[in-house]
Amino acid sequence: MRHRFGLSLLTLVIALLGALVVVATPTTYAAAAPGLPPLPTSPEGDPPGANDWDCVPSxxxxxxxxxxxxTIGDRKHLLERLSRSxxxxxxxxxxxxxxxRGLNDIRRSxxxxxxxxxxxxxxxGADQVSMVGHSxxxxxxxxxxxRLGGRSLVDDLIGIAPSNHGTALTDGSNPISALVGxxxxxxxxxxxxxxxxxPFLTRLNRGDETPGKVSYTQxxxxxxxxVVPHTSGYLAKGRRTTNITIQDVCPLALPEHLTIPLATPTIDIVLDALERRGPASKSVSPRCL
Known part of the structure; x- marks a missing residue:
């Protein structure tokens, strides 16, 4: 079963790369990895309400x-509802x-x-930022x-289907998946x-998974x-950590990996985390629409 997942992932990556190169015709390009040409990013600009460099925090x-x-994303797509909200x-x-497009070595990114x-x-002129990231x-x-001194610069980190402990789809645990990898x-x-x-995730997760005074919401x-299993997105429990699975608060919600940033419960949980001290409330009650 796992090698079939691996082959599907490889097919998806190749197909998406081909589609990006052949179909898109934007003027903006992301920084390329060695051996890869720069891949096109969104020709439609920024998500709603974002990147106003004259914005003054209140x-x-x-x-x-x-x-x-x-991965394979850009600054706009799948982030529109989050940005607007x-x-x-x-x-x-x-x-x-x-x-x-998130293909390069993660350390460089x-x-x-x-x-x-x-x-x-x-x-x-702010002292800190909050970050909301998908996958x-x-x-x-x-x-x-x-590793790069960000613990003093980040107030909240909110991960949406984050790959904190990786995915079993590319774990290289058998010869076929290793070849695919x-x-x-x-x-x-x-x-x-x-x-x-x-090796990258092993080093990243060694020791304290939630360093600094950052508030972590997953x-x-x-x-x-x-991200399989989905609970691999969780981080170690602590007073500055909240792990939430949408179906635990909205049992009939159906978002999967690509659509979870667009889901109303996700947006409500993100706003709860941003608008309060600490991570999202463990008893948060989002709209289940």
Whole structure:
């Protein structure tokens, strides 16, 4: 069964890369990995309400919010509802493209996030940012926090279907999945790094999984077909950590990996985390629409 998942993942990566190169014709490109041409990012610009570099945080909403896309994503798609909802609540919202659509080595992508964070802080005059990330975008900021000095710069980290402990789809635990992993590595270094038990994740999760005074919220779905099992998105329990599976609060909710950032319960949990001290409430009651 697992090798079939691995082959499906490889097919998906290759198909998406081909579609991006052949179909899209934007003027903006992400930073390319060695051996890969720059891949096109969103030709439609920024998500609603994001990247107003003249935005001044208010006393009520002093912390800008950075949206961080997932693997093969970009700063706009799948993040539109989040961006609109967060900006409507009075936050300054920013969103970046990184890592040649998140395919590059995650450590390099985290360095890009560090530079972007400093740019946001300089533009807004804020002391800290909060981050809301989907998939790799929920995990990669942890490298910035833990290894690149980000723990003093990040107030909240909210991961939506985050790959915190990787996925069994690319864990290389048998010869076929190992071969698939080697092939995937040619086009998506970050995919292999997100395999369960990868050297990258082993080092990232060694010791304290939630360092600093950052508040950590993880939102998962039982129907996740990419981060498998979905509970691998959880982080170690603690007073600054909240782990929520959407179906535990909205039993009939059906979002899977790609649609979870668009889901109303997800957005409500994100706003709860951003608008209160600490992570999202463990007793949060989102709208189950």
């Amino acid at each position: 006393a009520e909403r002093p912390t800008p919010v950075i949206l961080v896309h997932g 967060i900006s409507r609540e009075g936050f300054c919202v920013f969103s970046l493209d990184y890592g040649n 985290a360095k890009q996030l560090k530079r972007y964070t400093k740019r946001v802080l300089e533009a807004t 790799q975008g929920g995990m990669m900021p942890r490298y910035f926090i833990k 080697s092939l995937v590595d040619l086009v998506c270094r970050a995919c292999v790094q997100q395999g369960a038990g990868s 939102i998962t779905t039982r129907y996740d077909e990419v």
